[in-house]
Amino acid sequence: MTESITISIRIPVQLHQALKRRAAEENKSMAQVLREAAMQYLAASQTSSHEWMEMENDDPLWLIGTDPVDLGITDASVNHDVYLYGLLSDSAKAEITSNC
Numbered sequence: 001m002t003e004s005i006t007i008s009i010r011i012p013v014q015l016h017q018a019l020k021r022r023a024a025e026e027n028k029s030m031a032q033v034l035r036e037a038a039m040q041y042l043a044a045s046q047t048s049s050h051e052w053m054e055m056e057n058d059d060p061l062w063l064i065g066t067d068p069v070d071l072g073i074t075d076a077s078v079n080h081d082v083y084l085y086g087l088l089s090d091s092a093k094a095e096i097t098s099n100c
Contacts, residue, residue: 019034
């Protein structure tokens with residue numbers, strides 16, 4: 001595990017309550033929520049060095065979503081197979097339904 005330090009900060013009461021709620025909703029500690037938020041902030045600000053990645057054992061998954069491309073696609077969660085593989089031919093559809 002990475003060496004860590006303890007810090008103290010002052011935040012508004014409302015922010016503390018919101019962080020506490022979010023941590024409970026995600027079944028995480030408030031410290032974990034704050035670490036994740038700090039890493040997202042550094043990624044979003046396009047930090048030239050990737051020092052922040054070392055905080056999570058050099059896990060490249062922290063880079064996912066840091067440079068999104070807006071293609072205007074609003075139905076990707078429903079039609080992801082079509083976007084990944086294209087439309088199925090009628091014979092492929094028939095084969096799939098006959099195997100069900």
